[in-house]
Amino acid sequence: MSPKPNNVIPNPGVVGxxxxxxxxxxxxxxxxxxxxxxxxxxxxxxxGGRPSSCMMSDDLMIxxxxxxxxxxxxxxxxxxxxxxxxxxxxxxxxxxxxxxxAAILEEGMRQSGYAHVIRISDMVNLPDKICAADPDxxxxxxxxxxxxxxxxxxxVSRTVRRPIAMFVDNDDxxxxxxxxxxxxxxxxxxxxSKERVRPIVDITILRFHAFRRLEEELAQAKEALExxxxxxxxxxILMQQQRLSEDExxxxxxxxxxxxxxxxxDIAQSVVTAAQLFPRG
Amino acid sequence: MRSLEPFTGVMQxxxxxxxxxxxxxxxxPLTDCAVLAxxxxxxxxxxxxxxxxxxREVSWANIRDKVALGxxxxxxxxxxxxxxxxxxxxxxxxxxxxxxxxxxxxxxISVSRALYAELAKQGDPSAGAAEAGxxxxxxxxxxxxxxVPVLTxxxxxxxxxxxxxxxxxxxxxxxxxxxxxxxxxxxxxxMVDSLRAGHVDGFCVGEPWNSLAVEAGLGxxxxxxxxxxxxxxxKVLCVPECWAEDNPEVLAALVRALDRAAAWADDPExxxxxxxxxxxxxxxxxxxxxxxxxxxxNMAVGxxxxxxxxxxxxxxxxxxxxxxxxxxALWIYAQMVRWGQITRRPGDETRVRAVFRPDxxxxxxxxxxxxxxxxxxxxxxxPLDATVFFDGRPFDPTRIxxxxxxxxxxxxxxxxxxxxxx
Numbered sequence: 001m002s003p004k005p006n007n008v009i010p011n012p013g014v015v016g017x018x019x020x021x022x023x024x025x026x027x028x029x030x031x032x033x034x035x036x037x038x039x040x041x042x043x044x045x046x047x048g049g050r051p052s053s054c055m056m057s058d059d060l061m062i063x064x065x066x067x068x069x070x071x072x073x074x075x076x077x078x079x080x081x082x083x084x085x086x087x088x089x090x091x092x093x094x095x096x097x098x099x100x101x102a103a104i105l106e107e108g109m110r111q112s113g114y115a116h117v118i119r120i121s122d123m124v125n126l127p128d129k130i131c132a133a134d135p136d137x138x139x140x141x142x143x144x145x146x147x148x149x150x151x152x153x154x155x156v157s158r159t160v161r162r163p164i165a166m167f168v169d170n171d172d173x174x175x176x177x178x179x180x181x182x183x184x185x186x187x188x189x190x191x192x193s194k195e196r197v198r199p200i201v202d203i204t205i206l207r208f209h210a211f212r213r214l215e216e217e218l219a220q221a222k223e224a225l226e227x228x229x230x231x232x233x234x235x236x237i238l239m240q241q242q243r244l245s246e247d248e249x250x251x252x253x254x255x256x257x258x259x260x261x262x263x264x265x266d267i268a269q270s271v272v273t274a275a276q277l278f279p280r281g
Numbered sequence: 282m283r284s285l286e287p288f289t290g291v292m293q294x295x296x297x298x299x300x301x302x303x304x305x306x307x308x309x310p311l312t313d314c315a316v317l318a319x320x321x322x323x324x325x326x327x328x329x330x331x332x333x334x335x336x337r338e339v340s341w342a343n344i345r346d347k348v349a350l351g352x353x354x355x356x357x358x359x360x361x362x363x364x365x366x367x368x369x370x371x372x373x374x375x376x377x378x379x380x381x382x383x384x385x386x387x388x389x390i391s392v393s394r395a396l397y398a399e400l401a402k403q404g405d406p407s408a409g410a411a412e413a414g415x416x417x418x419x420x421x422x423x424x425x426x427x428x429v430p431v432l433t434x435x436x437x438x439x440x441x442x443x444x445x446x447x448x449x450x451x452x453x454x455x456x457x458x459x460x461x462x463x464x465x466x467x468x469x470x471x472m473v474d475s476l477r478a479g480h481v482d483g484f485c486v487g488e489p490w491n492s493l494a495v496e497a498g499l500g501x502x503x504x505x506x507x508x509x510x511x512x513x514x515x516k517v518l519c520v521p522e523c524w525a526e527d528n529p530e531v532l533a534a535l536v537r538a539l540d541r542a543a544a545w546a547d548d549p550e551x552x553x554x555x556x557x558x559x560x561x562x563x564x565x566x567x568x569x570x571x572x573x574x575x576x577x578x579n580m581a582v583g584x585x586x587x588x589x590x591x592x593x594x595x596x597x598x599x600x601x602x603x604x605x606x607x608x609x610a611l612w613i614y615a616q617m618v619r620w621g622q623i624t625r626r627p628g629d630e631t632r633v634r635a636v637f638r639p640d641x642x643x644x645x646x647x648x649x650x651x652x653x654x655x656x657x658x659x660x661x662x663x664p665l666d667a668t669v670f671f672d673g674r675p676f677d678p679t680r681i682x683x684x685x686x687x688x689x690x691x692x693x694x695x696x697x698x699x700x701x702x703x
């Protein structure tokens with residue numbers, strides 16, 4: 001079952017190494033070991049060096065604020081954990097199709113000092129990509145169908161060390177609940193201590209929440225824009241058909257909304273609908 | 282979690298009054314989720330006094346985790362999943378029961394048009410599983426000689442029947458599934474794309490994904506599970522043992538509801554309505570014309586070819602299909618050992634025998650007017666008839682060691698020795 005070595009992408013850090021598929025963006029920064037000495041991890045890794053590429057796609061520029069714990073109901077210790085500088089000896093693999101969420105996650109990891117983050121955004125040919133990454137921790141959305149592919153690798157492959165699901169043998173009910181609520185799952189290489197994994201999961205949870213908030217804000221903005229369009233169209237119709245000024249048309253609709261105890265948008269929609277049903281030449 | 286539209290079916294609960302107990306089950310959108318969908322949407326669950334809620338999931342790992350964490354009361358699962366979980370080799374270690382078999386058969390093996398052309402040069406891949414297997418063995422030989430990379434086949438989960446069927450078919454055809462080909466797990470919705478991109482040369486998957494590959498002009502169906510392992514268990518209803526113990530009456534009612542739903546779903550009279558239901562946005566959200574093929578056993582095997590009648594392509598109820606067979610659970614266990622997923626350990630066979638629960642199934646249905654002697658309990662352990670496997674090789678669950686000695690010795694080098702149990 002193990003993938004043949006000749007099928008393994010030799011160097012996941014090189015953008016464009018797999019012309020058929022997506023690119024993995026490997027970000028390697030300088031980091032330091034326990035003694036404060038520069039510590040080029042790439043040298044440690046099998047298969048030689050990993051180029052120090054800091055290529056970013058546009059979506060990496062998106063900033064996501066870490067949500068206010070009070071607003072988002074996140075326990076205090078989780079926000080604390082994300083302030084601790086990351087464990088730079090760990091390789092974290094992010095499997096995430098949504099480019100915005102992937103960028104938000106990666107950014108969060110980097111800000112917390114996790115220097116070795118590899119990102120996979122296309123699920124096609126996943127086994128080879130995971131093999132090449134050889135991660136300590138894998139972060140993947142709970143609702144990502146490729147979790148099954150991931151688990152097979154851990155079942156049978158000898159080329160990848162065998163991570164286990166975060167939900168297994170984990171006595172931290174609060175963390176699991178928070179992870180499930182946020183839609184996060186993670187796999188951790190066997191034997192890695194909970195203390196080292198915990199902050200990574202915490203950051204992921206926070207970032208998933210941040211992404212959700214962004215999505216909600218986007219949806220609200222779209223809704224507001226749509227509402228404005230309808231109101232403007234209704235004003236235009238009233239101006240044309242009732243020979244009103246813009247201000248008069250707006251005031252008429254607002255007055256009607258107040259007297260009928262309905263929303264301005266509903267009145268505007270009625271005007272638009274009526275104009276469609278009874279067009280005037 | 283995504284919840285489905287509220288029930289607007291045709292039947293009313295027999296007894297109105299107190300709020301019905303809610304049972305939340307997970308499912309994967311495949312044709313063989315039919316029984317669960319019908320139990321909810323046509324009111325069979327409500328008639329048994331259950332408010333059945335269905336949650337569509339994207340992965341078997343999700344289903345396992347959500348059942349383990351108590352977010353779901355139970356789920357549709359691959360038959361091998363509760364067995365692997367009971368043995369501690371499927372991440373979470375927990376005890377689950379399978380009191381109802383939701384489907385038998387229903388899978389198929391498809392290959393890319395390019396591989397099909399290669400097979401056709403070496404034999405007759407249109408002549409059934411045995412001939413297609415022989416042709417594949419020759420193709421693999423030829424490719425090895427010319428140094429072409431090994432073929433890759435997709436399947437859906439390490440503990441899926443798809444995995445075991447593919448391996449069984451290959452091994453019986455003289456192919457080592459761990460050395461001569463590469464097997465990868467691919468979620469069904471990505472199967473067709475993987476074939477298109479050339480990442481796999483073939484796959485074993487449930488419907489409607491074979492038919493969709495045919496429809497896209499990319500795949501050719503060369504074998505069906507109905508042919509490889511006739512009446513082989515495919516999906517089962519699984520609930521945690523602790524939930525079953527705490528809710529015996531709800532479970533019995535659920536089994537009765539599923540039994541009636543399965544009878545309805547298996548009736549050709551209802552097929553058009555069933556296909557419409559499955560094609561809906563809450564379930565498969567795919568074209569009805571493709572979904573109907575597996576239910577009718579009328580398979581378009583390749584584009585431009587006339588459809589073929591495949592008897593029993595998918596069985597939802599008839600021939601005691603819902604009665605979980607311990608013999609079949611043991612066959613799956615034997616495949617797990619055969620392919621090195623687990624080593625043979627004392628006590629494991631007893632654990633496996635406790636997963637499928639025909640006793641719960643029979644107790645729930647006993648005394649029902651429609652539960653005739655045709656569905657009388659089979660003896661717990663009967664050797665599966667030799668003719669049920671395409672190669673005619675028998676499986677005697679009382680002689681697993683002998684079976685493994687005959688069938689396991691020559692292969693299984695890839696991950697032999699079994700995995701360490703976490």
